[in-house]
Amino acid sequence: MKVVINGAGIAGTALAYWLGRLGHDVTLVEHAPALRTGGFVVNLWGIGYYALEHMGLLPALLDMQHTTDELRMVDQAGRTRGGYPSSVLVKLARGRMATLARSDISATIYASLDDRVETRFGDSVTAVVDDGTRVHVHFEHAPPQEADLLIGSDGLHSRVRQLVFGPDARFEYPMGCHVASFEAAGYRPRNGNAYVAYTAPGRYVARLPMRDDRMLFFVLLRDEYLADGTPEDPAGRKAALIRALDGIGWESDAIVSVLAQTDDLYFDSISQIRMDRWIQGNVALIGDAAACPSLIAGEGAGFALAEAYVLAGELHRHGDDTGAALAAYQARLHAVVARKQKHAERLAASFVPRTALGVRLRDYTTLLMRLPVFPRLLMGRYFHDELTLPDYGI
Ligand SMILES: Cc1cc2nc3c(=O)[nH]c(=O)nc-3n(C[C@H](O)[C@H](O)[C@H](O)COP(=O)(O)OP(=O)(O)OC[C@H]3O[C@@H](n4cnc5c(N)ncnc54)[C@H](O)[C@@H]3O)c2cc1C
Numbered sequence: 001m002k003v004v005i006n007g008a009g010i011a012g013t014a015l016a017y018w019l020g021r022l023g024h025d026v027t028l029v030e031h032a033p034a035l036r037t038g039g040f041v042v043n044l045w046g047i048g049y050y051a052l053e054h055m056g057l058l059p060a061l062l063d064m065q066h067t068t069d070e071l072r073m074v075d076q077a078g079r080t081r082g083g084y085p086s087s088v089l090v091k092l093a094r095g096r097m098a099t100l101a102r103s104d105i106s107a108t109i110y111a112s113l114d115d116r117v118e119t120r121f122g123d124s125v126t127a128v129v130d131d132g133t134r135v136h137v138h139f140e141h142a143p144p145q146e147a148d149l150l151i152g153s154d155g156l157h158s159r160v161r162q163l164v165f166g167p168d169a170r171f172e173y174p175m176g177c178h179v180a181s182f183e184a185a186g187y188r189p190r191n192g193n194a195y196v197a198y199t200a201p202g203r204y205v206a207r208l209p210m211r212d213d214r215m216l217f218f219v220l221l222r223d224e225y226l227a228d229g230t231p232e233d234p235a236g237r238k239a240a241l242i243r244a245l246d247g248i249g250w251e252s253d254a255i256v257s258v259l260a261q262t263d264d265l266y267f268d269s270i271s272q273i274r275m276d277r278w279i280q281g282n283v284a285l286i287g288d289a290a291a292c293p294s295l296i297a298g299e300g301a302g303f304a305l306a307e308a309y310v311l312a313g314e315l316h317r318h319g320d321d322t323g324a325a326l327a328a329y330q331a332r333l334h335a336v337v338a339r340k341q342k343h344a345e346r347l348a349a350s351f352v353p354r355t356a357l358g359v360r361l362r363d364y365t366t367l368l369m370r371l372p373v374f375p376r377l378l379m380g381r382y383f384h385d386e387l388t389l390p391d392y393g394i
Contacts, residue, residue: 007154011287011304013109018312020114045093046385048302076249082363158289187215198250297344313392
């Protein structure tokens, strides 16, 4: 089969990996000029961990982990008010959890791609015509291409989704918060290997120590702290974040100074993508493009890996019947992902409480995670996948 995959993040590289291995002719298109570097750290467990393991890439990635010893919640003066050892989460995942930089996952998969996969950076799909048998794909730069399948793996704001399924507004469910992340070298204090987080009403700031004396900062803001909505331009975004964090306590002054100097700021709304179907004719969506669960669900990278594996597996299982393969892919995963999305919606309030009392209660609740039984009661559902991925023999 000839397959065009738009977007070389985790979902796109993983699908290219499987389809290349199965002998298909794959073009992977990425609008960034090169594979993304840096970025935030994600936890992988459950079906995502299984999918990565099945690709044979887990040992290499486990060597690149960014594990922490504890999650510590502090107050305005830096005093510990909550938190628990990270081992509690690892135990909930039955030891099968990896903490990895998002870009390390896609770079490791990318490095292992079969040479049947042609990658084109700095390009993107601009138009799609599906004649029922073949899909005609137009690009910003390259000449048009005919393919058996077009896959949109181009993330939360997917171009393929917009072109084939409809505008973002039909599928995007904002969760009332924005997220930002950025990095700096040599930041102090480092507090050993602890993830340290401070919450003022409506605003959450955390720092996570990384390799090579780097520090990753992570900010969550309720939308009401973005007075003028979401600025489009990078300078406007930075200014809006600085305004929201200015003087909120703890290390906010130092973190605002770091933020003022960064030239690599990730900033986006926290949204879910909810669609009734991920396939239309010879076009399918995977990863955040299809069903972003949002960082609150904490399983988007895992789902992206699982979706790539299942889509490739069903294509393998159904041979020439691509329509049946796409339908089976959707049938196997859609309901499971939708339930996780619902669950995340309920968790959203505890991520960034609106009031000082809410912050206190949330911080004290995290202390319960140090006791027996409570981790399972409070977070067991989060770490439970209803689904076991089939072995497609690929
Ligand atoms: C702060 C934060 C923390 C998170 N924590 C976790 C966690 O702990 N566990 C977890 O499992 N998940 C987590 N997630 C979610 C996870 O990162 C995403 O769900 C996952 O990366 C989705 O992968 P993807 O490949 O579908 O999309 P993306 O990683 O967004 O990749 C999309 C790719 O498509 C490219 N692209 C975009 N538009 C175009 C276009 N028009 N043409 C061509 N290419 C295009 C992009 O440049 C990018 O390379 C977190 C997310 C955030 C924001």
